[in-house]
Amino acid sequence: MTAQGAVAGGPLPTEKEIATATKILLAAISDAAPERAREALAKTMAPLLLVPKIEGPDHLVEVTGSLDLAPLLHGSGRSGGRI
Numbered sequence: 001m002t003a004q005g006a007v008a009g010g011p012l013p014t015e016k017e018i019a020t021a022t023k024i025l026l027a028a029i030s031d032a033a034p035e036r037a038r039e040a041l042a043k044t045m046a047p048l049l050l051v052p053k054i055e056g057p058d059h060l061v062e063v064t065g066s067l068d069l070a071p072l073l074h075g076s077g078r079s080g081g082r083i
Contacts, residue, residue, distance in 0.1 A: 013073055021069035043071040 013021070028040035046066045054060035 013069070017073050018069060021072035024072045025069070040072075044068055 025040050025044055029037045031037060044067055046068070048063055048065040051062045051064075052059065053062050
């Protein structure tokens with residue numbers, strides 16, 4: 001994971017904050033509530049880019065994208081509240 005998703009001009013999250021945000025995301029994904037998982041992924045994931053590398057029965061696809069945990073971190077500068 002890179003620091004590219006850090007809040008502009010703000011400090012990088014601590015390992016504990018990253019672990020907490022990751023646990024929240026994984027809990028939402030593994031939960032039996034698909035809507036909750038969809039919402040969590042929509043907040044944190046950029047669209048994935050799939051590029052075929054090898055075609056045929058042993059196909060290979062390169063997948064790139066990013067994951068921004070900032071929306072799940074408290075005090076990230078994004079309150080989500082009304083302005």
